[in-house]
Amino acid sequence: MVDVAPDRSATLVHVGVVRSDPRDPIESRLATIAAGLRAVLDEHRPSVVAVERVFAQQNMHTVMGTAQASGVALLVAGERGLPAATHTPTEVKAAITGYGAADKRQVQAMVARILRLDEVPRPADAADALALALCHAWRGDAAGAASGPLTPAQRAWADAERLARG
Numbered sequence: 024m025v026d027v028a029p030d031r032s033a034t035l036v037h038v039g040v041v042r043s044d045p046r047d048p049i050e051s052r053l054a055t056i057a058a059g060l061r062a063v064l065d066e067h068r069p070s071v072v073a074v075e076r077v078f079a080q081q082n083m084h085t086v087m088g089t090a091q092a093s094g095v096a097l098l099v100a101g102e103r104g105l106p107a108a109t110h111t112p113t114e115v116k117a118a119i120t121g122y123g124a125a126d127k128r129q130v131q132a133m134v135a136r137i138l139r140l141d142e143v144p145r146p147a148d149a150a151d152a153l154a155l156a157l158c159h160a161w162r163g164d165a166a167g168a169a170s171g172p173l174t175p176a177q178r179a180w181a182d183a184e185r186l187a188r189g
């Protein structure tokens with residue numbers, strides 16, 4: 024979680040990663056994630072939740088896990104009456120580094136620099152979550168909707184959603 028001022032300067036509020044035992048059944052793993060997210064939202068009371076939007080990946084196992092965890096985060100936000108926004112990894116990378124194909128180390132280094140941290144947040148998932156929060160704060164509004172012109176990834180997603188609705 025981050026606080027972002029109108030001048031785009033940011034301050035770290037909280038960072039953590041909810042882990043579940045990979046040997047547990049999926050329903051137990053998702054329940055663990057939901058409980059962890061509820062605890063953080065109840066403690067810190069954010070005004071919006073930003074979640075990774077799975078756009079396209081080669082590894083189906085990774086896509087499914089990310090999509091399921093994202094769905095849980097959206098559900099928990101909805102339970103709390105919080106607006107939620109989704110951003111693709113490419114959008115996040117572009118917002119944080121200026122380059123949509125940046126590697127993890129570049130994103131992590133920029134997150135540390137933006138938040139004036141002495142070291143890169145660990146584990147890597149923590150830095151990813153902070154990058155997502157910063158991306159949303161810089162690209163979105165308090166109601167959870169993106170502001171300004173759409174990125175190519177956002178346009179492609181919007182077009183795909185329109186086609187799906189028929």
